[in-house]
Amino acid sequence: MIKKMFIIFGRDFLSSRRDALAIYIIVVPLILAVVIALFAPGLNDTTVNIAMLESDNALHIEYIEQYAKVEVFKNIEEVERRVNKRDEMAGIIPLGDGYEIILQGNEAELIEMYAVMLNSFYDLRLTKEETTATMISFGRTVPPLKAKLTNMLISMTIMLSGMLIAISIVEEKNDDTINAVNVTPISQMGFIIGKSLLGSSVAMISIIGAIFITGFYNVNWVMIVVIGFCSMILSLVIGFLQGINSEDFMEAAAGVKMLMLPIAGSIAGYELLSDKWQWTMYWSPFYWAYKANDLILAQTADWPTILLCTGLVVLSSAIVFILFLPRIRKGLS
Amino acid sequence: MISVKNLSHIYSNNDKLAINDISFEITKGETFGFLGPSGAGKSTTQGILTGLLKLQKGDVQVAGYDMNKVDNKRFNKIGVSFEQSNVYSKLTAKENLEFYSKLFDVPTRDPEELIKLVGLEGKENDRAGSFSKGMKHRLTFARSMINNPELWFLDEPTTGLDPTIAATIKNIINEQKAKGVTTFLTTHNMYIADELCDRVAFIIDGHIKLIDTPKNLKMQYGKKLVDIEYVDGNEVKKETLKLIDDKDKKRMYEIINNYTIQTMHSKEATLEEIFIQVTGRGLI
DSSP: OHHHHHHHHHHHHHHHHTOHHHHHHHHHHHHHHHHHHHHHHHHHOOOOEEEEETTSOHHHHHHHHHHSEEEEESSHHHHHHHHTSSSOEEEEEEETTEEEEEOOSOSOHHHHHHHHHHHHHHHTTOOGGGOOSOOOOOOOOSOHHHHHHHHHHHHHHHHHHHHHHHHHHHHHHHHTOHHHHHTSSSOHHHHHHHHHHHHHHHHHHHHHHHHHHTTOTTSOHHHHHHHHHHHHHHHHHHHHHHHHHOSSHHHHHHHHHTTHHHHHHHHHHHHHSOGGGGGGGTTOHHHHHHHHHHHHHTTOOOHHHHHHHHHHHHHHHHHHHHHHHHHHHHHTO | OEEEEEEEEEOTTOSSEEEEEEEEEEOTTOEEEEEOOTTSSHHHHHHHHHTSSOOOEEEEEETTEETTSOOGGGGGTEEEEOSSOOOOTTSBHHHHHHHHHHTOSSOOOOHHHHHHHTTOTTOTTSBGGGSOHHHHHHHHHHHTTTTOOSEEEEESTTTTOOHHHHHHHHHHHHHHHHTTOEEEEEESOHHHHHHHOSEEEEEETTEEEEEEOHHHHHHHHOOOEEEEEEEETTEEEEEEEETTOHHHHHHHHHHHHHSEEEEEEEOOOOHHHHHHHHHSSOOO
């Protein structure tokens, strides 16, 4: 029976390769992952860029490099040209016994202040070791914005897995091929599982690919796979229902997009609600999936928490699956 | 091969019985025609026999399997050609047949051989979506033979096909019959049924009105008349003579011996005429 499920999967995969909408659904999470990888570091970056002269005191350059990103130029004209570019960059050049700070004029106030303060600390020869404050670190090494965006992308990919199922079912309906499959030895449950394989495997590959592209190499991949597969169940059920109830691809895709509401609601609830109101989102499997992925991406997840989240995702998805299974079976008869 | 006893079926949204207490048997190697107009209950009966519709009432045995028990292995012995073509548009003709062949647990036929058999040679690698309605129908027909079925369900196998292709399909059905394949043919085309079937059943409003061989039906319901046109001098004359009347028989011999015969036709009743006579209804 397992072999036949994979035959169904193989056919769906072959068909999807020839369907522009399916290819788009498969590729778009990876494109978004590249976008996040390219732009998210910029969004997080608090490093100040400083342009300096090659002829400046080597100790001065070395000191500034400890606290800012330094670019060195041969002459003042080059420094000025660099400062005048679109990004935020302050120039520090020697002038007499002191220094001159060059600004484009439209920088954030923080940049100007940082350049001034940094140069003053150099004048006073202050170092980090001389501080009287005690340093405490929570050990978070992951850029928070990038993690949030990647987690949202994972949620969207889960929704897309349902869309792939819906498109595949609509294709079966349009070609009137469900009856033809129903008179072969594969059981209906085998057919349903076989049909689910394309959506779930493509989504899983997209999730792993997206996490890899965005640079979270050190996450617990087993946890990612476990929560990924379990959080897909509900999306797959919705995909089947939409496929059965839709007459064309666009209607099916639009129907599955309705899943965006509970997904977006769950994300917003998790991120914006205070702790005392978090319970209002406990009904949503997407909430638990998002929470689990948040912990995994932050590399602070432990197995008991992940298994609890996974269990709740499976429980709520299974209830929906059991409720709608008769309707799916009828629609595929 | 098929045994149906007291079969009834009702659709939940309709109080009227779609099938009302029908019984019949089909022996191995027989080609059985199930004839009736649209809505008579042909497709419902075929749906129950193929397992696509759940058996509600009655005893049905198909290819040795009790239809009260779900066992998908029975489909290894069964081939079904639907009236509506059902092939994957995005797959080529060959890919379609290859896909279905992998779903069976029994040795299957070569897809290319089947494609050639139904006259689609050269189209193996064309996507089914680019096929005409007739070509899709032929591919559907080919698919129904992929598992070398012992029992073959054919629903309007020649509908929408041009006469040459229809003749090819009829030849294939006869070849399968020669191999001992049992065929359950659902159609409203009485000419096809007459040519192919060993026995036919007339079904109307969910009831089977009669089951018999086409020959017996013609004998029973035909008029047994002969129309003769012959040349008498410069004049063409026409007479209609009864084959069961001695006086008319003598007259027929006399005409044959003394005149030049232009045309001579037996007034044998067609199955369609018999169907109308028996059921009081047309076939459309």
